[in-house]
Amino acid sequence: MNRLTRPAGRLADGSSALARRLAARAAAWVARGRRHDLTGWRAALGCWARLTVLAFGLYLLWRLVRAVPQLMWLATGAWTALAWRAGRPSREEPAEAPPAPDREAVRTLLLEVMGDAPAVHLRTVLAHLQKQDQWKGRTVGDLRAALEALGIPVHPKVKAPGGGPTRGVRRVDLAPAPDQDPQTSTEASTAA
Template sequence: MKNRLARTVRAHAADRLIRGSAIVWERRTAGLAAWIRRSRRDDLTGWKAALGPVLCLVLVGILAWILYSVLRALPWLLGLLVALWCRAAWKAGRAPAEEAPAETPRRPRRRPMWRPFAPSC
């Protein structure tokens, strides 16, 4: 019984990390592609309009090479990056709630009569 529960928990955690990792990967690549796409100039034509994306790709390549060099020199840093990636994947891999929780009526917030540090208008 205990082993089955442990396997179920591990399988759930692995599924959440896998699902979240795919989501994080999609977000990062989509953001990078959008950044490169936005660098294209619409007011120019021909090869001059494509200089922005080319320079962005060169910059991405240089930054990737720098990251590779730093990770080769400081391998412990890779463990930190993996931990940050797993944290982001864990947050992103949350299963969507099937039912929305019932809304509880909230009482309206009262405005304070006096705010000591509020700017005067």
Template sequence: MTWVRSSPTSRGSWVRLGVVVAVGWIAVRTIRAAPGLLWVVTAGWLWAAYRAGRLRAPAAPAKDVEQAPAEVVEDAPDEPSAEAVRTLLLDLMGDARGVHLSTVLAHLQQQGQGVGWKVADLRVRLVALGIPIEPQLNLSGVPTRGVRKDALLALSPSEAPAPSTGASTAA
């Protein structure tokens, strides 16, 4: 249906919709007239799915290369402390009641940090630092992962949990 909607004019969308309906009608009439063609269509469909899967399958890693698990966060020497991250989050929140992780990631990437990270990478690092993540923080009508100001303020620097050394299982 994206092809139908992508027409530059509404008239073109109607023409494209007509083409889709006509092709569907021809397909139904043909299959009703010769149901044995379904075997050929099924074989072609399976072959196309097989080829598409082979084209998108990731290459097997070399056997002599040792790979670290993707979810383990390594402590780099330039990793900020939990208090520095807490201060950054509070600065980003300002007067708001929280901040979305996508906003934090965008800010970090503007500052040249976290290049190549995804929101999940940031979430794992925040959880490792003991920062509580809200799975459905609703700011301006958009519910997504974020950090609540009240939860962050509830963690005083002396009470903040020690950073974890293992991977997080929070989803």
């Protein structure tokens, strides 16, 4: 490992982070063009118009660079400076990992969100958690992994209220374990 490896890594990491950030901003700007008061293809006309503006802007930038190639030096310098700044290592100390949830608490939460239905979709559970300011920035995949780590089976195609078949949890899989079942412990104490 030579002495240029660390700066080159910082530039590479910063450049990819900068590219992702610019792409995300452009995609968000295009998506904001969608009209929610219309339906069908008319609702997407704003997105297409913004996408056209974005493409035309890139075309004009390309034409400008072709006409004045010296601008590439300026653009390269600006990109390098921004990438260097974006690739700066984080000085924050890693936050403590949140405590692992209790299986019984998660089971109770799932039954609460499920209500009288025989199953619940993971996206419904995630939306419920995020309404309570929990699991912000997390995805259905994160929820699935957490449930499977607790030993709660997640099925790929569950029919539940609120949509077609998708990943979810069934009520029959949430039955309490035999050692936690109050009726089982009561029967065992009366038999003794």
